[in-house]
Amino acid sequence: MRKSKFTPGGFKLAVKRASAGRGLFAQEPIPKGACIIEYVGRTLTEDEEQNSRSRYLFEVTKKKTIEGWNKKNTARYINHSCQPNCEIEIHKKRVFVMAKRAIKEDEELGYNYGKSYFDSFIKPIGCKCPKCAPKVHAARGKPLKKKSLKKKKKA
Ligand SMILES: [Zn+2]
Numbered sequence: 001m002r003k004s005k006f007t008p009g010g011f012k013l014a015v016k017r018a019s020a021g022r023g024l025f026a027q028e029p030i031p032k033g034a035c036i037i038e039y040v041g042r043t044l045t046e047d048e049e050q051n052s053r054s055r056y057l058f059e060v061t062k063k064k065t066i067e068g069w070n071k072k073n074t075a076r077y078i079n080h081s082c083q084p085n086c087e088i089e090i091h092k093k094r095v096f097v098m099a100k101r102a103i104k105e106d107e108e109l110g111y112n113y114g115k116s117y118f119d120s121f122i123k124p125i126g127c128k129c130p131k132c133a134p135k136v137h138a139a140r141g142k143p144l145k146k147k148s149l150k151k152k153k154k155a
Helices: 046-051 115-122 134-138
Strands: 013-018 021-026 035-039 057-061 064-067 086-091 094-099
Touching: 057 094
Parallel strands: none
Antiparallel strands: 013 021, 035 094, 057 064, 086 094
16 A cells, blocks of 8 residues: 555654744654644534634634644644745645655754734744744754753752
8 A cells, every 4th residue: 555645754853942932843854745743633613613712723624623732742832934844734634744845853843824823823922933033043952951840949
């Protein structure tokens, strides 16, 4: 059987500190056109969709929206980018993140979240993507230090 274009390639990825909170980084080169990861989540009912305040909603089709806030969904760490190296493809009502161009090792993954998300959530706080904030972005890619989350004891 031929492998589908939409089978994630099993590339090494890592969640690291990014200019916009956390981000997902390639840990090896990814060729252009490769399927990187699937955006997975629970399908919401129409009611849930109307009332949800989640920022991880993904409208797959007019009638299907999934909620991506779950541990399995590593793709939720991918930040918005105005000059993205990834793009979304919908296949059989599933959401796949594809490499828009060749991606280097240690590059942060990004795709365009679309205008309505951008206007509601990103514009008000300022976009921190590589194109809009190159200086902030240069400080990205540092591993997350778990210890720094704990408060230090006073001496
Ligand atoms: Zn931007």
